[in-house]
Structure formats: C-alpha cells, structure tokens
Amino acid sequence: MHVLVVHNRYSSAQPSGENKVVDQEVGLLRAAGHRVDVFERRSDDIGARSLPGKVAVPLLVPWNPAVRTELAARLRSERPDVVHVHNVFPLLSPAVLAACADVGVPVVATLHNYTQICPPGTLQRDGRPCTECVGKAPLPAVRHGCYRNSRLATVPLAVSLSVNRRRWWSGVERFFCISAAQRDVLVEAGMSPEQLTVKHNFVPDPEARRSGAGEHLLYLGRLAEAKGVRLLMTAWDRLAADGGVGVPLVIAGTGPLEREVTAWAADRDDVRYVGLYDPAQCRQAIARSVAVVAPSTWLEAFGLVAAEAMAAGVPAVVAGHGAFVELVEDGVTGLLHRPGEPDSLASCLRRITADPAQNREMGRASRRRYEQGFSPAVGLERLLDGYRTAIAGRSGGGDSPSPLEDESTGSRRETRASRDGGSR
Structure with a gap:
C-alpha cells in the first residue's frame, strides 16, 4: 500500500x-x-x-x-x-x-x-x-x-x-x-x-519492562492545568501531611506550570522534578514506577501514558472520565479516581502503593491488556482496515474486495469497527 x-x-x-x-x-x-x-x-x-x-x-x-x-x-x-x-x-x-x-x-x-x-x-x-x-x-x-x-x-x-x-x-x-x-x-x-x-493508538513494545516493585510514582506529561498538575500537587501535599506513601513522586515534563512545579518541588525529599525526558528516559522512568499517574481534568480523548504504562507492565492511577474509563479497568489494571477531587486522588495513590502483591498483579494484568488492545500488531490491523474501508468507499465498492485484499485469503477482513459497532 x-x-x-x-x-x-x-x-x-x-x-x-x-x-x-x-x-x-x-x-x-x-x-x-x-x-x-x-x-x-x-x-x-x-x-x-x-x-x-x-x-x-x-x-x-x-x-x-x-x-x-x-x-x-x-x-x-x-x-x-x-x-x-x-x-x-x-x-x-x-x-x-x-x-x-x-x-x-x-x-x-x-x-x-x-x-x-x-x-x-x-x-x-x-x-x-x-x-x-x-x-x-x-x-x-x-x-x-x-x-x-x-x-x-x-x-x-x-x-x-x-x-x-x-x-x-x-x-x-x-x-x-x-x-x-x-x-x-x-x-x-x-x-x-x-x-x-x-482506533486506539498503539504503543511500541518497550525495551524496558518493570521487573520489581518499582521505585517511584511517576507523572509524565505536559505541565498544564488540564492535565491535573495542580490537582496532583494538592493531593500529594495532603498525603505528605499524613506521613506520605513511602516512595517519591517524580514529575517529568514541561509546560506553562513549570515554574510553579519547580518551586513546589524545591527542597523536598518526597518530590523530584526532572524536567523534560527524552524517549529512552521516559521508557526507563515508566519501567521503574510503582504506578503512572494521569489526573487529567479535561476529557482525554485517549491517554497515551496509560497505554505506555500497560506496555511496561505498570498499573496507572487515572481520572475516572473520558477515555481513561475504557483504558484502565478499576482495581484490575489500575485505579480510577473521582475527577477533580484531590482526596480521591490521594486515596488512590495511597492504595496503589500499600499492597505490593496486588500492585504486581495489576502490573501483569496491565501487560495482558496491552497485548490484546494496544500492541503494534493490533495497531497495524486497525490502520489497514480503515484504509481499505476508505478506498472501497471512494471507489464505490462498498463491502466488495478492494485491491488491498488479504493476500492469504483473497478477501477483505471485516473491520473491527463493524464487529464492535463502534462502541464500547
């Protein structure tokens, strides 16, 4: 093609x-x-x-x-x-x-x-x-x-x-x-x-996958209000006032709230602001995480960092709205907090770090979810199905075989959208 x-x-x-x-x-x-x-x-x-x-x-x-x-x-x-x-x-x-x-x-x-x-x-x-x-x-x-x-x-x-x-x-x-x-x-x-x-975004199979319990909680993304950065800082302050969760919070990224985040993290032992990571550093940081945190206040259309965590066998703590509710199964591959509520986020962060055995099982379930829904093989199939459908539609061929038919069978595969009805 x-x-x-x-x-x-x-x-x-x-x-x-x-x-x-x-x-x-x-x-x-x-x-x-x-x-x-x-x-x-x-x-x-x-x-x-x-x-x-x-x-x-x-x-x-x-x-x-x-x-x-x-x-x-x-x-x-x-x-x-x-x-x-x-x-x-x-x-x-x-x-x-x-x-x-x-x-x-x-x-x-x-x-x-x-x-x-x-x-x-x-x-x-x-x-x-x-x-x-x-x-x-x-x-x-x-x-x-x-x-x-x-x-x-x-x-x-x-x-x-x-x-x-x-x-x-x-x-x-x-x-x-x-x-x-x-x-x-x-x-x-x-x-x-x-x-x-x-067509969910796919994630390449990472070179690094989690092998132990993890060293930190990780926020990886743009430092912006819509991404829930201020919400995370508020929740973390409440956790710290109650004795913390035993692991530090690592914040990686840049954006309009960078100065505020830098000042907030300064001189703290429980927070590390590391600036903008390159792709290899991102993969390593995810693989060393107890969990990845994505507390977005806007309705994320996907949530790439959650899929990247799954690929590394790491659970995620995410806002319970938008696309996150179909990416993360609450209590199985991660935890959903009530959107915009710092106490709910703090409770989920405490829970995800409190039980290492449960956390490891969530990590294994996350990896299985990745292989079924966000792997390169799945991503390629969905791309090609969409292309075939568009080409057939423009040519007026409807559901008839296009020149881009499956070589092994000589017929077009039914698109995933048709099988799923385009819904959850």
Whole structure:
C-alpha cells in the first residue's frame, strides 16, 4: 500500500503525544513493507519567518491556498492509494482536503482531540468541562478567549471551524477516533456515526519492562492545568501531611506550570522534578514506577501514558472520565479516581502503593491488556482496515474486495469497527 501522511508537527519545545503517534504509525507501516511518504509543515519553522510572514500565519489557519496547489501537484505525481491526515494547524489548513478532492484520492483522518466541535479542541474552559460551542457557531470560544487565553488567537480557529465544517465531513471517507468515549461525544455533537471508527493508538513494545516493585510514582506529561498538575500537587501535599506513601513522586515534563512545579518541588525529599525526558528516559522512568499517574481534568480523548504504562507492565492511577474509563479497568489494571477531587486522588495513590502483591498483579494484568488492545500488531490491523474501508468507499465498492485484499485469503477482513459497532 502507498500512504501519504499529512501532518503539521507541533513545536519541539513541548512534548507532543500526537507527534509521537504519527511517527510511530509511519514506522509501523514501513516496517510492514508499505510505502509511506510524508507531507508536513513544522510549527518550529514559524520562528524563522520574517515579521510579515509571522503576521500572516493566522490568516493561513482557515485556508492556505499554496498548500492546496503544492499537495495536489504531489498527489498527481505520486498517486498514493490513500491520504492519512493528522493535524493541519496552523500551517497546512483544511486546504489539504481540497487538494485530495482535486485529484480524487481517498482521505482518512485521525481525530486526536475535539477540534471538529471546539476551537481549542479540549472541551474545557477554566478547568471545567465546556460544551458551549458544540452544535453552534463558536462565538463563545472567541468571547472567552479559549485558545491561549486570547480572543485574538482564538479567532482563526473559530473561523476555520465554522467555514470548513462541511468540507471535513464531506471530504473525509473515514475518521479514526482514538477512543469510544471520544466517538460518543462527536456523535452527540452531530457527526455521522458511519464515518467514525474507533482506533486506539498503539504503543511500541518497550525495551524496558518493570521487573520489581518499582521505585517511584511517576507523572509524565505536559505541565498544564488540564492535565491535573495542580490537582496532583494538592493531593500529594495532603498525603505528605499524613506521613506520605513511602516512595517519591517524580514529575517529568514541561509546560506553562513549570515554574510553579519547580518551586513546589524545591527542597523536598518526597518530590523530584526532572524536567523534560527524552524517549529512552521516559521508557526507563515508566519501567521503574510503582504506578503512572494521569489526573487529567479535561476529557482525554485517549491517554497515551496509560497505554505506555500497560506496555511496561505498570498499573496507572487515572481520572475516572473520558477515555481513561475504557483504558484502565478499576482495581484490575489500575485505579480510577473521582475527577477533580484531590482526596480521591490521594486515596488512590495511597492504595496503589500499600499492597505490593496486588500492585504486581495489576502490573501483569496491565501487560495482558496491552497485548490484546494496544500492541503494534493490533495497531497495524486497525490502520489497514480503515484504509481499505476508505478506498472501497471512494471507489464505490462498498463491502466488495478492494485491491488491498488479504493476500492469504483473497478477501477483505471485516473491520473491527463493524464487529464492535463502534462502541464500547
């Protein structure tokens, strides 16, 4: 199969699970013998633009005509079987969909967040869930300055959502939702359930897996309000006041709350802030964990760190909402705390560290869950099923065999989405 991946890479200054997922899927497909090319822009390149060029960036968010021309020419030259779109903000824009339509190439798109119904893509405002823009013009997002707390910065996103909504829904054969929870929200918001297929992100089998009891609790991710960092600090302070849990808390990452986290962790024996880890350090830190902690206050569309913990045989303590409730089975592969409640989080952290035997059994169950649902083999099957469905849909073949049929049987496999009905 020949796949062209379209992606606007996020800034390298911040850890990006989305960048990681794109790179891993490209590597997975290539390792399986498929040809994968990449059409991309990099947000890092904005800094090198001239002043007029930087000023013009917001104007390109709703529509970048140069991208349409460039991508259409490449599609005519290379003729891929399918185009896989990831992020188009801020330099690519939905013009990539017009280019694909110009040449007649089928499109699949992974929805990594909620940008189809919410300008900043988080369904959250002021630390609380928000659906004020869902199903209507996104004027509330502009009024509240939901993107970067800036009305001006929010305007291009709101305009793009408004003017390109129909283009997305008509120009994409198949949307990959990264959880059933995300799919449910999008269906309730009016997106067609027939276009939405659940395809969980996969995680490469790590070189490091936990072999002992673990040395620390680990928070690994962006240091932001929506990720529950302040909630974690509050819960940890309450645990410390009650004697602690016997292991330190390691916080790895960077983000807008970095200064606050650094000051909070300074001169403490029970907390270590280690900054931004590289991928190898992340794998090692997870493998040495008693548990990984993900107390997000927003409705995570997936929760990559929980799947990475499972791959290493490590349980997770996560917020009991969003995609986490389908990733982590409470009491089996980890613990779910009540979202936004520091006492509930503190209780779960105490529980996950109190019984080493139970913790080890949770770790073994986590690894089994990973092998069944988030391994590379499962990820590859789901990707190819989605591509086949998109190609058949564009060609009008419906459920008939496509040129990308299973070589061993001569017939297309039933897609996982069809078997599962796209639900939990």
